[in-house]
Amino acid sequence: MRIGIFLPKAFRRYSIDFDGYAVEIKKSGHEPLVVCPANEHPEFPFPVKVYADGDAARPEFWKQLRLDRVIVMTWFQHAEVYRAIRAAGIRIINRADSDGLVSARVFPGDAWMRFVHPCRGPLDFLRRFRHFLNWYFFHSKAHDAGIIGILELSDRVVVETKSFLENFAKFLRFHRRTDLLERFSIVPHSVPDVFLSGELPTQRANRIFCSGRWDDDQKNAPLLAATIPLLLGSHPETEFLIAGYGVNEAFFALAARHPQVRLLGLKNRSELPRILSGCRFILSSSRWESHPIGALEALCCGCTVVATPVPGFKDIVDRGRYGTLSREHSASLLAKAAETEMRLWDDGKRHPVEIASHWRAEVSNKSVVAALLSQ
Numbered sequence: 001m002r003i004g005i006f007l008p009k010a011f012r013r014y015s016i017d018f019d020g021y022a023v024e025i026k027k028s029g030h031e032p033l034v035v036c037p038a039n040e041h042p043e044f045p046f047p048v049k050v051y052a053d054g055d056a057a058r059p060e061f062w063k064q065l066r067l068d069r070v071i072v073m074t075w076f077q078h079a080e081v082y083r084a085i086r087a088a089g090i091r092i093i094n095r096a097d098s099d100g101l102v103s104a105r106v107f108p109g110d111a112w113m114r115f116v117h118p119c120r121g122p123l124d125f126l127r128r129f130r131h132f133l134n135w136y137f138f139h140s141k142a143h144d145a146g147i148i149g150i151l152e153l154s155d156r157v158v159v160e161t162k163s164f165l166e167n168f169a170k171f172l173r174f175h176r177r178t179d180l181l182e183r184f185s186i187v188p189h190s191v192p193d194v195f196l197s198g199e200l201p202t203q204r205a206n207r208i209f210c211s212g213r214w215d216d217d218q219k220n221a222p223l224l225a226a227t228i229p230l231l232l233g234s235h236p237e238t239e240f241l242i243a244g245y246g247v248n249e250a251f252f253a254l255a256a257r258h259p260q261v262r263l264l265g266l267k268n269r270s271e272l273p274r275i276l277s278g279c280r281f282i283l284s285s286s287r288w289e290s291h292p293i294g295a296l297e298a299l300c301c302g303c304t305v306v307a308t309p310v311p312g313f314k315d316i317v318d319r320g321r322y323g324t325l326s327r328e329h330s331a332s333l334l335a336k337a338a339e340t341e342m343r344l345w346d347d348g349k350r351h352p353v354e355i356a357s358h359w360r361a362e363v364s365n366k367s368v369v370a371a372l373l374s375q
Helices: 018-027 059-065 079-087 108-115 122-153 162-174 178-183 221-234 247-257 269-276 293-300 311-317 331-346 352-363 365-372
Strands: 002-006 031-036 048-050 069-072 091-095 156-159 184-186 207-213 239-245 261-265 281-283 304-307 323-325
Touching: 002 018, 018 031, 018 365, 059 079, 069 079, 079 091, 079 122, 091 122, 108 122, 122 162, 122 178, 156 162, 156 178, 162 178, 162 184, 162 311, 178 184, 207 293, 221 247, 221 331, 239 247, 247 261, 269 293, 281 293, 281 331, 293 304, 293 311, 293 352, 304 311, 304 331, 311 323, 323 331, 352 365
Parallel strands: 002 031, 002 069, 031 048, 069 091, 091 156, 156 184, 207 239, 207 281, 239 261, 281 304, 304 323
Antiparallel strands: none
């Protein structure tokens, strides 16, 4: 078969490993083709079709590509592309990359967390609150209808965890469209092969890794900055490694006060397995997540996960088997969760080789691509 991977933005090295998808599609005896508006990945060893404005909305464009299936990832946008692909007679695998909390009407508390919770001061709160009200009362109906329309156009909808599927089920029950649930299946995100091999030290220093786009409200840098001093107050020997975008802007003052905090900046993916294999767990302060790939990478390196109570982490932690969740988005409770995880490591109850073995099998590109193409 000829398998397309459609992206609505430029093709580059993403956290989602489309390179690995293409490699495994080829190994499976199929032919991969990336379809995108720009190619910023010139060393990519497989065909890339760059489309001009409007091309992806034309059935004729898709017919000439001679695809049998296409993995589409648009975060429930660009319905015109779905319509064109369907008109061309190509089977659509919709990779949702969504926690299913897609409607302000159905999930008002989660919408509040995204729209209003990141406010900075009274005026920003009023601006965000007005946006939330407008969305809830005036935009939700059209927004939800758009998502349902894309689900109708998808032959298969792939979500990453059981909790995400449960959230979509609630959304579809609200709109009386549970007939669409038969199109859903669960396939986790994959991680690059670089995380699937290498040594797994079992004795690890009390070192914690934190990574994210710290200039993004989603990652909630202020919560992490408030949590770390609480942990250092009771565990001054702990070392914190913070990497990602916007590290210096978000954590310079924290690192200046606490020498145990090291700011690594933006690291190449190839460097991360060595760093992670020297840490006990990752610590996440996110307000929301889909399937957190950074956490999956850490698990494949034998780490555990401490995080806020969002659905993506709930499934990863698996009732405490692979980490500890905070009960709420608060510094004191997140610190308490981290202290619980520290004790489990100190007591020898965390086993890096077992953790990595489970997750490497679960989220390898070989396993994930086979599941994506299984129907």
